[in-house]
Amino acid sequence: MKPITSITTDRLLIRSLRDADHADLCAVFTDPLAMRHIGSGATRTPEEVRRRMARMMELERERGLSFWALELREPDGPTGAPAGAVSGDCGLVPIAHTGPEIEIGYRLAARFWSRGYATEAARAVLAHAFGGLALDRVIAVTSPENYPSQHVLSKIGMRRVGLT
Numbered sequence: 001m002k003p004i005t006s007i008t009t010d011r012l013l014i015r016s017l018r019d020a021d022h023a024d025l026c027a028v029f030t031d032p033l034a035m036r037h038i039g040s041g042a043t044r045t046p047e048e049v050r051r052r053m054a055r056m057m058e059l060e061r062e063r064g065l066s067f068w069a070l071e072l073r074e075p076d077g078p079t080g081a082p083a084g085a086v087s088g089d090c091g092l093v094p095i096a097h098t099g100p101e102i103e104i105g106y107r108l109a110a111r112f113w114s115r116g117y118a119t120e121a122a123r124a125v126l127a128h129a130f131g132g133l134a135l136d137r138v139i140a141v142t143s144p145e146n147y148p149s150q151h152v153l154s155k156i157g158m159r160r161v162g163l164t
Contacts, residue, residue, distance in 0.1 A: 024086035067091035
């Protein structure tokens with residue numbers, strides 16, 4: 001698998017992470033509201049975000065998988081975010097960091113919720129999984145009470161198979 005160059009949607013450029021994305025991603029990973037359904041719900045320090053970004057960049061180089069930046073193609077009036085701002089990330093990674101299953105996931109800063117960005121990004125990344133990456137199967141995992149994320153997964157065509 002080779003790294004992606006980019007995926008363009010109506011409102012987003014889904015692209016490889018850059019060191020310059022650190023501040024925007026810290027807005028996601030240091031926010032208790034944005035992180036409440038991610039793993040244990042713990043926020044991350046800026047240094048932990050930097051290490052995570054480095055791991056994602058390495059994973060992309062090695063396997064063509066990663067969480068990719070969600071860059072706004074145009075200004076977002078309701079949030080005041082300019083074109084080029086990173087609203088969060090979305091991507092494909094081996095589940096629990098080891099696989100073999102590949103998981104789709106997404107995280108957005110809370111100010112970008114309910115704007116359709118997660119659905120737009122996840123739909124495009126899922127198409128890339130089956131198209132450009134030629135994966136046979138992609139899974140997703142949400143906490144039982146994370147109804148908004150479950151709704152996104154339903155809208156992109158995934159189906160619930162049970163609890164893990």
